[in-house]
Amino acid sequence: MFIIGLTGCISTGKSTVARYLKQLEIPVIDMDLIAREVVEPGTLGLQKLVSEFGEEILMDEGTLNRAALGELIFDNEVARQALNNILHPLIFQTAEAKRENYRKQGKPLIVMDIPLLYETSDLKDFDEVWVIYVPEEIQLQRLMKRDSLNEQEAKARIASQMSIEEKKMIADVVIDNSGSIEATQEQVRQQLKRYIH
Known part of the structure; x- marks a missing residue:
């Protein structure tokens, strides 16, 4: 069984990708849901x-x-x-x-959806880590819009986490979510072809 660790940062679109994986009937273990x-x-x-x-x-x-x-x-x-x-x-x-x-x-493949994967997990638990990425300026704009925050509040939330640029550098796979949802989904499908034939 191949295990993918799925992560990102606040407002980079990890939940969007997790939902799409579920639509494709890929098993997703949601650590936030388990925490509740x-x-x-x-x-x-x-x-x-x-x-x-x-x-x-x-x-x-x-x-x-x-x-x-x-x-x-x-x-x-x-x-x-x-x-x-x-x-x-x-x-x-x-x-x-x-x-x-x-x-x-x-199941040949499962996804572990873990927001703070790099901060809290042992990387040996995963065969591969996917980071859902957007540039920091897009992350800031999306967060301000999503949570009705001013720029200072949004920047403080972003600064409380490891930066998305750092996560991008150490990821095995980077899914760029700065374009359309369709473009993001196409990247996911291309990656999945490596395991699901």
């Missing part, structure tokens, strides 16, 4: 968070109050580390179980 699943009501993840941070991180109906948790860990490295120590093992166990399931089904 492991803290749903009744999960071990949510129980552990409550015992670490207290009941104030819950909404009235018992779901996780992400804003309250965000405030607790904002500018608090110890709290952020505690959060990561709780969630990362659960996220990776769940992802591994999904990957194993696809292996048993005999």
